[in-house]
Amino acid sequence: MATVSDYFGCLVFDDRVMKANLSADVYQSLRKTIDHGAKLDLSVANVVAAAMKDWAVAYGATHYTHWFQPLTGITAEKHDSFISPAPDGGVIMDFSGKELIKGEPDASSFPSGGLRATFEARGYTAWDPTSYAFIKGKTLCIPTAFCSYGGEALDKKTPLLRSMEALNRQAMRILKLFGNSDVKCVRTSVGPEQEYFLIPKELYEKRKDLIYTGRTLFGAKAPKGQEMDDHYFGVIKPRVAAYMADLNEELWKLGILAKTEHNEVAPAQHELAPIYTTTNVATDHNQLTMEIMQKVAGKHGLVCLLHEKPFAGVNGSGKHNNWSLATDTGVNLLSPGETPYENAQFLLFLCAVIKAVDDYQDLLRLSVATAGNDHRLGANEAPPAVVSIFLGDELSAILSAIENDQPYEGTRKTTMKLGVDVLPRFARDTTDRNRTSPFAFTGNKFEFRMLGSSNSIACANMMLNAAVAESLRIYADRLENAEDFETALHEMIKKTIKDHKRILFNGNGYDDAWIREAVEVRGLSNYPTTPDCMPHLLDEKNVRMLTSHKVFSQAELESRCEIMLENYCKTVIIEANTMVDMARKQILPAVEGYAAELAGTIAAKRAVSPEISCGYESGLLRKLSVLTDQIAVQTDDLEAAVLELAGCADTIRESEAIRDNVLGKMASLRAVADEAETQTAEAYWPFPTYGELLYGVR
Ligand code: ADP
Ligand code: MG
Numbered sequence: 001m002a003t004v005s006d007y008f009g010c011l012v013f014d015d016r017v018m019k020a021n022l023s024a025d026v027y028q029s030l031r032k033t034i035d036h037g038a039k040l041d042l043s044v045a046n047v048v049a050a051a052m053k054d055w056a057v058a059y060g061a062t063h064y065t066h067w068f069q070p071l072t073g074i075t076a077e078k079h080d081s082f083i084s085p086a087p088d089g090g091v092i093m094d095f096s097g098k099e100l101i102k103g104e105p106d107a108s109s110f111p112s113g114g115l116r117a118t119f120e121a122r123g124y125t126a127w128d129p130t131s132y133a134f135i136k137g138k139t140l141c142i143p144t145a146f147c148s149y150g151g152e153a154l155d156k157k158t159p160l161l162r163s164m165e166a167l168n169r170q171a172m173r174i175l176k177l178f179g180n181s182d183v184k185c186v187r188t189s190v191g192p193e194q195e196y197f198l199i200p201k202e203l204y205e206k207r208k209d210l211i212y213t214g215r216t217l218f219g220a221k222a223p224k225g226q227e228m229d230d231h232y233f234g235v236i237k238p239r240v241a242a243y244m245a246d247l248n249e250e251l252w253k254l255g256i257l258a259k260t261e262h263n264e265v266a267p268a269q270h271e272l273a274p275i276y277t278t279t280n281v282a283t284d285h286n287q288l289t290m291e292i293m294q295k296v297a298g299k300h301g302l303v304c305l306l307h308e309k310p311f312a313g314v315n316g317s318g319k320h321n322n323w324s325l326a327t328d329t330g331v332n333l334l335s336p337g338e339t340p341y342e343n344a345q346f347l348l349f350l351c352a353v354i355k356a357v358d359d360y361q362d363l364l365r366l367s368v369a370t371a372g373n374d375h376r377l378g379a380n381e382a383p384p385a386v387v388s389i390f391l392g393d394e395l396s397a398i399l400s401a402i403e404n405d406q407p408y409e410g411t412r413k414t415t416m417k418l419g420v421d422v423l424p425r426f427a428r429d430t431t432d433r434n435r436t437s438p439f440a441f442t443g444n445k446f447e448f449r450m451l452g453s454s455n456s457i458a459c460a461n462m463m464l465n466a467a468v469a470e471s472l473r474i475y476a477d478r479l480e481n482a483e484d485f486e487t488a489l490h491e492m493i494k495k496t497i498k499d500h501k502r503i504l505f506n507g508n509g510y511d512d513a514w515i516r517e518a519v520e521v522r523g524l525s526n527y528p529t530t531p532d533c534m535p536h537l538l539d540e541k542n543v544r545m546l547t548s549h550k551v552f553s554q555a556e557l558e559s560r561c562e563i564m565l566e567n568y569c570k571t572v573i574i575e576a577n578t579m580v581d582m583a584r585k586q587i588l589p590a591v592e593g594y595a596a597e598l599a600g601t602i603a604a605k606r607a608v609s610p611e612i613s614c615g616y617e618s619g620l621l622r623k624l625s626v627l628t629d630q631i632a633v634q635t636d637d638l639e640a641a642v643l644e645l646a647g648c649a650d651t652i653r654e655s656e657a658i659r660d661n662v663l664g665k666m667a668s669l670r671a672v673a674d675e676a677e678t679q680t681a682e683a684y685w686p687f688p689t690y691g692e693l694l695y696g697v698r
Helices: 015-021 024-036 042-058 097-101 157-177 208-213 238-253 279-299 340-359 361-367 393-403 457-480 485-503 512-521 530-538 540-548 554-608 615-647 651-679 690-694
Strands: 063-067 079-081 083-085 091-093 123-127 134-136 139-148 186-200 258-263 269-274 302-305 318-327 407-409 413-415 439-441 446-452
Touching: 015 024, 015 042, 024 042, 042 097, 042 139, 097 123, 139 157, 157 186, 157 279, 157 318, 157 340, 157 457, 186 279, 186 457, 186 690, 208 554, 238 258, 238 269, 238 279, 269 279, 279 302, 279 457, 318 457, 340 361, 340 457, 340 485, 361 446, 361 457, 361 530, 361 540, 393 485, 446 457, 457 485, 457 540, 530 540, 530 554, 530 651, 540 554, 554 615, 554 651, 615 651
Parallel strands: 063 139
Antiparallel strands: 063 079, 083 091, 123 139, 134 139, 186 269, 186 302, 186 318, 258 269, 318 446, 407 413, 439 446
């Protein structure tokens, strides 16, 4: 039997394959392009393309595609076959350097938020050589960026790559000041932990809400939910274990470092975590992972739900974005070092993150904002919509000692003079316990926990990278001109702690008292919904920062704000329409059917003897009639609220109207329909219940 190391990465055109299939010269120039962004000669590109094609064809590939990540949030691909007519009437398999480097999908149907109207009708895709090409099915997939002809980004990869470059630029300035002359570049790495639900396919297919919206819009609570805490880390059922084994194999073939898997808090909920890697590769891998998760589920008669909140009253799914900064020489800049100098450098990078998260709370919040994730944030299962940082007691005490020029009473008594003292090593265990913090330091990395399970991690990381780049820029500007480096450094770290300690919070993020303190005492921002936060993308300070680091242009930001809000509106409108449809065509007829049976029973009993009381039947019949009346009224109400949206002047107004008028009506309709479910005989209920969905995989 083949072992994992035999087949790991077998579907990837990775370094091993490049070395084996390219001449030394070609390999060297390609490496230069991958590592340092050097432009690839067309003649070299031709050779690379041919080698890629030969390799892919040997694996049975017939097509290639420029694989990209438009603003729909999922990946897109248009397949072209390699075939080219030969003079003898046959075909040869052909793939040129030009086709590798640039593609021109007819992309007019992708969202552009007005960008294409202003600039250019078509977009083009450009090869990202830093993310290896791979084979999916019979297609060679080439990871690409997607831009308009005016150069405006129409995807999530382009700004992510720009943000990595911005961070690299500023971090290098800092490292130079600390005398690290051997470092050539700084990269961010990410390990995203992915949560998901698995439910039986045959049940999924009976629910229009799951099919159209990815989440249940109706459903009374099952008698048993997650209250026993017996699912978290519980024994994995054989059917799920078989799924996970298959999934791992598929991911490993694609060179994805799937590492950890376990059951999550809710019944039917699970998690997969890979080993971390460079951010843009991690992003591509996470998109692929989500796709493969769904594909493999189908083979097992299951459906993988990636929605943030598939079931009301049961924990939703998130994605933890473990993030750190490392040099090409292998030094993790968020890891406390061994020498006083390394420690000072660590503290500076730590402070850069603290400052970034405080200054750009709104950007981090909005980077994870979707209609789906709005159901989680602040619902006592995921971090609140208020952003704060958890550092743990020990590191907090160290920062406070620095701020106040006081001795640090830790493992040993020391005065924290930067560049002189060695920081105590904080035990990892003491820093990883707070699960309620949106942004937690976990020993040598930060874990940003607000992402929703279906979010592309690109959005959160581009904002995080850009914000940290901005802190580092400010630091570098100051330090490069300082007369005495060490004093300036010490003062700057002190000042950062003083100015930004309001963002530090080690307590329980789920506590209502914290939200009050955060907002009223500390002045942190609290944006519970997408319409609340998204318009802040265009706040002057945010536009200034993001454009100054060339992560976005003003026009790109405007288009993104528009697209994200549009996305929010469309999502909720589809949900509302699905509810109206299910209520009218399924729920009302079902309840009426049961009521008719009850009425029939009453009539039949009375025919036997007018004295039979029929108290149970008539009581229930009355209850059901009240409920059906209410369902009918609420359905009409919801429908009217959706129709009214057509009158909104713009997307911002529309999203606000949805937040203020539509969501509440959806909740009201659901409440009466769920109540009707609890009163209706099982045989009449028109679709699978929560109990069946959550406990259906055996
Ligand atoms: P836990 O969150 O359960 O404590 P780990 O800390 O082992 O688990 O890892 C969680 C995720 O963080 C994994 O995906 C892991 O690869 C990733 N990770 C670990 N170190 C780093 C790092 N330096 N940078 C980015 N991600 C990291
Ligand atoms: Mg974790």
